[in-house]
Amino acid sequence: MEIGVPKETKDQEFRVGLSPSSVRVLSESGHTVFVETQAGTGAGFTDNDYSSAGAEIVDTAEAAWNREMVVKVKEPLKTEYKLLQKNQLLFTYLHLAADRQLTEHLIDSGTCAIAYETVEQPGANRLPLLTPMSIIAGRLAVQFGARFLERQQGGRGVLLGGVPGVKPGKVVILGGGVVGTEAAKIAVGMGAGVQILDVNVERLSYLETLFGSRVELLYSNSAHIEAAVKEADLLIGAVLIPGKKAPILVSRELVKQMRPGSVIVDVAVDQGGCVETLHPTSHTSPVYIDEGVVHYGVPNMPGAVPWTSTQALNNSTLPYVVQLANLGIKALDANPALGKGLNVKNHRLVHPAVLEVFPDLGK
Structure with missing residues (x-):
């Protein structure tokens, strides 16, 4: 051929x-x-x-x-x-x-x-050709998020890992699949406070065996999402429904309640995104500010490496x-x-x- x-x-x-x-x-x-x-x-x-x-x-x-x-x-x-x-x-x-x-x-x-x-291989959402890029995108999401939290980049000026005497930044991850898990690994490694929200209780149980008490694991519902997003320094969208558009989990009204200079990185942007205010951007112009919050929506994040x-x-x-x-x-x-x-x-x-x-x- x-x-x-x-x-x-x-x-x-x-x-x-x-x-x-x-x-x-x-x-x-x-x-x-x-x-x-x-x-x-x-x-x-x-x-x-x-x-x-x-x-x-x-x-x-x-x-x-x-x-x-x-x-x-x-x-x-x-x-x-x-x-x-x-x-x-x-x-x-x-x-x-x-x-x-x-x-x-x-x-x-x-x-x-x-x-x-x-x-898709047999089993629960086994997507062998999406997984390697999901791993990379999840890890990059925290790297880019940390970068755009810098004041010079328009962020709040928060160091995710904090320093002795100053509390670390808070990373909220919507979705505990491959992207969310890899993002949490990097965020935990940086010393950030991390929350993962997911609707799959079995997945949350697995994540507990992986992270123990280093990550707060919450069932994903509107009340928990609202409380977590308001306090997030870095919000990472990591929601995937194979082949379908991602559901909107974070409304504009909720984004308004985030602290100015907080950062949103939506890895689900190539499937429509799970944040109402987020739209696709590019590596040349990766971010924009809406409702006072920095939005990162590059759909081909792994292209950076x-x-x-x-x-x-x-x-x-x-x-x-x-x-x-x-x-x-x-x-x-x-x-x-x-x-x-x-x-x-x-x-x-x-x-x-x-x-x-x-x-x-x-x-």
Whole structure:
């Protein structure tokens, strides 16, 4: 199979769909990989690295896209809509529930679109291709939050770890899944006071075995959310409902009650976000102030550490890429977990969770 790897076009997105080591595996399996020139530069991979691994370097995005399968990191942007092709396999993060326009263009194009974030293994929300980026985003959420709490960045001027004689900052995390757990690890390591709120009591029990008394664990309801958010120096949104838009848990009225200069980092922003006042931003312009609170809404946070992120993502995606390369669309039937990643096929929206958001697009 011919596989294209275009350069990412999202603002300061330096990750790349396939690393040179992944290209080598595919090349040794008899497939041909076409990599757009400098696609891996931001992640520390040169064109020569790819050539040495067996890839063919192409000069344009069109030359990378004009293949049987395209492997990317982030969803196609408007400038790439014209490159989508009928019956082409597209394997990437899509997050369609938060992007009707992209969903419509994928349907119109006839592309067979498979989303990393909805590939699901048996068990409770086991999302193997979302997990590595969730780990990184959770850890980065606290790093970025700590940075924007600095007064020079518009924050309250709070040091999360505090110092002897001065209480530490308070980190409130909405959601105790992978993102929330990783955020808590970093926040605890910094010495902050940490609360996690989640609706899954079994998950809260697991988190108790992990953190003990170092983290306050609360059942997530409107009363607990309201009390916690008002006192937060750093609020982290870490809510995920696979394939669906994130529910709004924090209203504008509640944001108004936060202390001026507090910071909100919503990792759920690529699924619509769980904070009413938060909208997507970019690495170039990551924050804005609304109701006196600093809002950080970069949807591709792991792009800030592309060397780590690209390799972590490829460790998880490569087995699925190999299956798609070997079997084509039949891989979706051969591997039920991969089959659950299918979002759009034959000009139709087919993923059940996305159909709940856009029921008219399934007709």
